[in-house]
Amino acid sequence: MPPTDPRVAPQTPASAQPVAWAQRPRRLSGRLGVRGWLYAGRYPAERYLYILHRISGLGLVLYLPLHVWVTARRLEGPEVWEQTLATLRHPALVVGEFLVLAAFVFHALNGIRLLAGHLGYTLGRPGHPVYPYPIALHRQRPLAAVLMALAAVFVAVGLWEVIVR
Amino acid sequence: MRESRLWALHLIAAAALLALGGLHMALMHYPALLGALGRPSEPVLAFAAVAARDRAALWRGLYVLLLGFALYHGLYGTRGILREVWPSPRAARAIDVGVVLVGLLVFVYGVTVIALAGMPW
Amino acid sequence: MVTVRVARFNPERDAVLRRQVWKVPLLPGMTVLDALFAIKEHQDGSLAFRCSCRMGVCGSCGMLINGRPRLACTTQVAELGPVVDLRALPNHDVIKDLVCDLGQTFEKHRTVRPYLIRPDVDEQERPTREYAQTPEEMLAYLQFSYCLKCSLCLAACPTEASTPQFLGPQALAQAYRYAADSRDGGFGVRADAVDSLQGAFGCHLAGACSEACPKGVDPALAIQLLKRALVFGPPHRAPAPVVPAQPRTPSAEAAARFKVPPPSV
Numbered sequence: 001m002p003p004t005d006p007r008v009a010p011q012t013p014a015s016a017q018p019v020a021w022a023q024r025p026r027r028l029s030g031r032l033g034v035r036g037w038l039y040a041g042r043y044p045a046e047r048y049l050y051i052l053h054r055i056s057g058l059g060l061v062l063y064l065p066l067h068v069w070v071t072a073r074r075l076e077g078p079e080v081w082e083q084t085l086a087t088l089r090h091p092a093l094v095v096g097e098f099l100v101l102a103a104f105v106f107h108a109l110n111g112i113r114l115l116a117g118h119l120g121y122t123l124g125r126p127g128h129p130v131y132p133y134p135i136a137l138h139r140q141r142p143l144a145a146v147l148m149a150l151a152a153v154f155v156a157v158g159l160w161e162v163i164v165r
Numbered sequence: 166m167r168e169s170r171l172w173a174l175h176l177i178a179a180a181a182l183l184a185l186g187g188l189h190m191a192l193m194h195y196p197a198l199l200g201a202l203g204r205p206s207e208p209v210l211a212f213a214a215v216a217a218r219d220r221a222a223l224w225r226g227l228y229v230l231l232l233g234f235a236l237y238h239g240l241y242g243t244r245g246i247l248r249e250v251w252p253s254p255r256a257a258r259a260i261d262v263g264v265v266l267v268g269l270l271v272f273v274y275g276v277t278v279i280a281l282a283g284m285p286w
Numbered sequence: 287m288v289t290v291r292v293a294r295f296n297p298e299r300d301a302v303l304r305r306q307v308w309k310v311p312l313l314p315g316m317t318v319l320d321a322l323f324a325i326k327e328h329q330d331g332s333l334a335f336r337c338s339c340r341m342g343v344c345g346s347c348g349m350l351i352n353g354r355p356r357l358a359c360t361t362q363v364a365e366l367g368p369v370v371d372l373r374a375l376p377n378h379d380v381i382k383d384l385v386c387d388l389g390q391t392f393e394k395h396r397t398v399r400p401y402l403i404r405p406d407v408d409e410q411e412r413p414t415r416e417y418a419q420t421p422e423e424m425l426a427y428l429q430f431s432y433c434l435k436c437s438l439c440l441a442a443c444p445t446e447a448s449t450p451q452f453l454g455p456q457a458l459a460q461a462y463r464y465a466a467d468s469r470d471g472g473f474g475v476r477a478d479a480v481d482s483l484q485g486a487f488g489c490h491l492a493g494a495c496s497e498a499c500p501k502g503v504d505p506a507l508a509i510q511l512l513k514r515a516l517v518f519g520p521p522h523r524a525p526a527p528v529v530p531a532q533p534r535t536p537s538a539e540a541a542a543r544f545k546v547p548p549p550s551v
Binding site for chain 1 (some may be wrong): 494
């Protein structure tokens with residue numbers, strides 16, 4: 001079930017609408033809004049990968065300017081650079097760095113699947129809709145499984161790197 | 166410009182990022198793995214190593230490409246998300262302009278940093 | 287007995303949804319639509335729902351059934367477990383109870399020009415010959431032509447959830463259905479409508495539409511093929527020409543193409 005009821009959006013004031021619409025009976029908007037992105041309910045795996053892809057992508061794009069700024073510290077000489085590296089060894093920042101790594105690994109490997117899919121590859125060809133109906137994305141499932149397994153391996157190795165360091 | 170052109174560039178940037186970003190992550194974030202695989206793991210983040218890369222034209226070129234592709238890909242995706250949340254034409258124009266400005270700002274800043282870091286002092 | 291829980295809305299009284307629960311005796315082969323009729327006939331005549339064909343062809347009875355958009359008439363109550371939870375389709379205006387407004391879906395469908403566009407308008411209006419098509423050419427769009435306009439895919443689509451202006455899986459799939467038709471020559475015109483963030487490029491391949499589709503139309507596949515066509519060029523350059531309805535002496539090329547047997551003397 002959706003988390004909370006989406007259909008409680010306030011009515012548009014009648015004065016803001018054309019006359020013909022103002023005389024209509026009241027309605028409820030059933031639009032889920034941005035919550036609709038995050039609610040994947042009983043939909044299949046690709047629907048969850050879509051959510052993760054968005055979140056990881058947003059995280060990476062926010063991190064990018066920060067990363068450029070932090071690495072620019074090297075312009076101020078060896079001492080400031082070493083000091084910056086020391087600051088980055090704070091546990092919270094190490095965890096943050098690991099999250100960026102995980103986001104990159106997931107976004108990149110899921111991106112391979114999306115790159116192929118968006119251009120119509122790995123989805124097969126349209127055919128006869130004979131029950132049980134074929135779903136093109138299911139033909140991509142083996143690829144998705146392999147890529148997600150790879151992502152898990154890379155994230156695990158990344159965790160090991162963080163611990164070793 | 167047709168959306169399909171911008172979108173195709175988004176995918177081209179994605180493919181480039183798979184190579185460039187993958188290389189970047191492998192070298193910078195998997196030193197222990199590369200060490201275990203037989204590559205002598207010198208400290209990639211030591212100032213001497215960083216400065217040596219900064220002076221090599223190839224590295225600087227790769228940095229500029231990586232920054233450009235990453236900014237385009239990331240900001241195109243962000244633009245899509247923002248325009249889904251605020252789909253009105255006015256908001257769309259504001260989002261488009263804002264995204265281009267942010268992209269240019271970060272790109273110019275990044276390229277300046279790369280250029281300054283490559284200076285021989 | 288099966289419990290049927292309905293999120294109700296009365297436009298004359300309610301500002302928000304209210305939940306009402308009924309118990310219905312479970313009969314063999316009972317569909318959700320049958321259960322709704324049982325409630326309406328024996329327990330509460332004010333319950334509103336929409337239906338027409340009762341056999342999964344008209345696309346009127348789409349609703350959110352236990353968290354997924356489905357047609358009430360093709361969903362067996364027995365497969366749902368002891369509780370059947372019903373509400374109107376998400377991403378649509380609710381008119382009353384389980385009746386939602388499909389007007390926006392039809393509006394979006396219209397914007398992609400869901401009909402054959404050809405230069406020979408006279409021939410189209412007053413045909414003298416036929417537009418022949420090989421089985422392979424038909425297979426390129428056949429699957430997508432089974433669309434009911436039931437709007438279940440729009441209820442499932444995450445982009446549709448946040449963005450009313452998004453054309454949605456139904457309209458975009460139909461745009462490709464006509465683009466892929468060898469008889470059609472309107473790719474350029476249709477591309478103007480779908481080559482935008484609120485068209486084909488608002489799709490991010492979450493795949494929920496294809497899971498929701500009750501007819502195997504697979505809108506997700508159609509939209510990706512549409513994107514490919516927008517980036518790499520249309521599936522065909524020019525619409526197929528008209529051919530004589532009954533070729534008496536088929537050309538060698540036509541004979542090879544349509545495997546017409548040579549005229550026996």
